[in-house]
Amino acid sequence: MDKYECPCGYVYDPDEGCVETMIAAGTAFEELPEDWVCPKCGAEKEFFEKLD
Numbered sequence: 001m002d003k004y005e006c007p008c009g010y011v012y013d014p015d016e017g018c019v020e021t022m023i024a025a026g027t028a029f030e031e032l033p034e035d036w037v038c039p040k041c042g043a044e045k046e047f048f049e050k051l052d
Contacts, residue, residue: 004029004048008041012048 001014012018012032017025020039023032029048037044 001028003051005051006038006041006043006048008038008043010038010040011051 003014004012006012012029014028015025017023017027018039021036023036029045029050032045034045038048
């Protein structure tokens with residue numbers, strides 16, 4: 001599964017999930033709720049970029 005980075009530098013890693021927003025490990029970025037936002041800056045999913 002791919003990692004995605006927010007403009008603020010936060011990286012969503014599906015292997016870890018997101019403890020701050022109660023997203024379970026193993027959840028792909030594409031499977032995050034539409035209203036999920038960056039736990040650090042509040043940016044919406046559309047602003048994240050896929051990491052190579």
